[in-house]
Amino acid sequence: MSESSSTEALAAILRTEIARLSPGERLPSSRDLTARHSVSPVTVARAFALLAAEGAVVTRPGSGTFVAPRRARPGAGTADLSWQAVALAGRDFDTLPVEGPADPAPAGVVAMAGGYLHESLQPTRALGAALARAARRPDAWHRAPTAGLAPLRAIFARLAGGDVGPEDVLIAGGGQGALSMVFRGLAAPGSPVLVESPTYPGALAAARAAGLRPVPVPMDGEGIRPDLLADAFAMTGARLLYCQPTFHNPTGTVLAPARRRQVLDVARAAGAFLIEDDFARHLGHGRPLPRPLVADDQDGTVVHLTSLTKPASPSLRIAAVVARGPVMRRLLGMRLVDDFFIARPLQEAAVELLSTPAWDRHLRALSTALRERCAVLADALARELPDWTLTGVPGGGLHLWLQLPPGQADSAVAAAARARGVAVNSGLRHFPAEAPGSYLRLGFAAAADVPELAEGARRLALAAADLRKADG
CATH class of the missing domain: 3.90.1150.10 (Aspartate Aminotransferase, domain 1)
Structure with missing residues (x-):
């Protein structure tokens, strides 16, 4: 077990003990905890520091660590917050995909x-080395370009394939952030968006938060069904399709070769965008992977998303959006409104990571x-x-x-x-x-x-x- 996980585990045990104690009671000494839980003194010190930061304990040098006074939040239990239900009316937000099981077990x-x-x-050693090298760059803390660092955009362009160039790539803050941006940018509130059924819950949440109406299109063992997709476009008038052609979440399905061109043609005929969520590009189990749909798209139909978060670390919040034409200009404008640019040190670290044999x-x-x-x-x-x-x-x-x-x-x-x-x-x-x-x-x-x-x-x-x- 790593030092960080040992610290969290010990802190969780101590929280349970603290709940049974009264304010001012003394917690076991560092020596007692070290022996009782078979952890190092460093782990105990870090656990106490974590609990002190939470306000659960107070450490008195030379005396020990004690349960902190339980301070009631001002107005707790008395304030009437029911007015918020009225103020938030019409602002639907689906929190289910970001609660519960998504948290650490x-x-x-x-x-x-x-x-x-x-x-x-996770490649923790390679990530640490990449971040250290990035931090030593003289311009590491300068403002990053709105679209992202040129070397990073070039790397993602090569991964997309076809004739995608760096100018077609926008760096985003993780796959979920990219999804939220694209849904808001490509369709007006109230519009339908076609999705595979089943699909990724985070995409459903992002679509609904953007005011869109997800409409299911059935799948089978070869992916989304082109015949039913055409029917769904005709019946709804949708101008947006969200799909995961490669290692679909949750089924793991790969869109069959014969269907890949069909799905593109159906979306193109409907005058619709196809959002290709290529989150699993680096998560293959050894078999050859099909080219991304965007590599064979000549009409600007496909808006392609990919991310480093899944194959590297949850905290490497780096993703890329590939788009062409007016939609890219719109997304660049949204980036300026939302947060100007993605943190440069993280982008520099991603460049360092992807440019080494360690990756x-x-x-x-x-x-x-x-x-x-x-x-x-x-x-x-x-x-x-x-x-x-x-x-x-x-x-x-x-x-x-x-x-x-x-x-x-x-x-x-x-x-x-x-x-x-x-x-x-x-x-x-x-x-x-x-x-x-x-x-x-x-x-x-x-x-x-x-x-x-x-x-x-x-x-x-x-x-x-x-x-x-x-x-x-």
């Missing part, structure tokens, strides 16, 4: 929710690790839960998509799983409208290691058994 819980790599899979080594190691984790979890689920249906073993991405047997509600299974110490994502939040059944999304990248994934499958089987007993 508590100690002892097997993490199969969320969509980030466990720290053991290629990381991607190769990550590919191997994800392939192994995916296979282990799929095998464990088949063994422990043979009545659950795995829709397919993906060739990339971070998740498995499972359909539950008839009569099992995904929300109930997710709650029972949490009670058994495993965090999973309910499938319902992935559907823009009615779900055709009960599903769970299980991640295999956030767990600490491969044995923990097998343990997670065992706990899921216990949770399913608990529900069967309860239904009696």
Whole structure:
């Protein structure tokens, strides 16, 4: 366990103890905590410092650490805040995708929710070295160009392929921020936006926050169905399609080669933009990847998004938007309104990271690790839960998509799983409208290691058994 995770774990234990103590009572000494929890004195000192910063404890040199007075917030429990419901009327905001399972799992819980790599899979050493080199640049703290640093834009242009050039790239603050910007920039509030069903919940939240109306278009094992896509454009008059052609979240589906041109042609015929969310470009499991749709787009139909957050670290909030023509000018204008530019040190660090052999080594190691984790979890689920249906073993991405047997509600299974110490994502939040059944999304990248994934499958089987007993 890393020093930072040990500190968080000890702080969580101490918070529980503090809740049982009265203000002014003394906490165990550093020596006692070191022996009791098998941690270093540094970990204890950092945990105390964290709790002191939260206002939970007070440290008195030479005397020890004590529970701080519990200060009530001025007006707590007396202020009438109901007026806010009226003031916020009409300003819908879906908070579901950014709460609960997206947060770090508590100690002892097997993490199969969320969509980030466990720290053991992140290139932390390479990231640290890149950030250190970036900080030594004489212009590291100068203002960055609105569109982003030229070397970084050139790197993303090469990744997109085709005739995409640096001038077609806008650097954004992470994939979610890029999605929010693009939805706001490409369609007026009240407009429909076509989405695959199921799809990424964060995209649904961003679309709704922009005032758009997500309209589902069914998928099958080869991706979004072009025939139903054409019907949806005709029926709704939509001018916007959001899709994930490569390692779709949550199903892991790759849009079939024969359909890639069809989907582009359907969107072009409708006079619509196609938002290509290429979040999993670096998350393949060793198989060749298809070219991004934008590489074969000559008409400016595709607005392409990709990000470094998933394959590197949640805090490397660097993404790229590829667009051409008036839409790029609009997005540049939005960047100036929103935040002027993305922090230069982070962009410089991204350039440093992507320009070294360490990045290629990381991607190769990550590919191997994800392939192994995916296979282990799929095998464990088949063994422990043979009545659950795995829709397919993906060739990339971070998740498995499972359909539950008839009569099992995904929300109930997710709650029972949490009670058994495993965090999973309910499938319902992935559907823009009615779900055709009960599903769970299980991640295999956030767990600490491969044995923990097998343990997670065992706990899921216990949770399913608990529900069967309860239904009696």
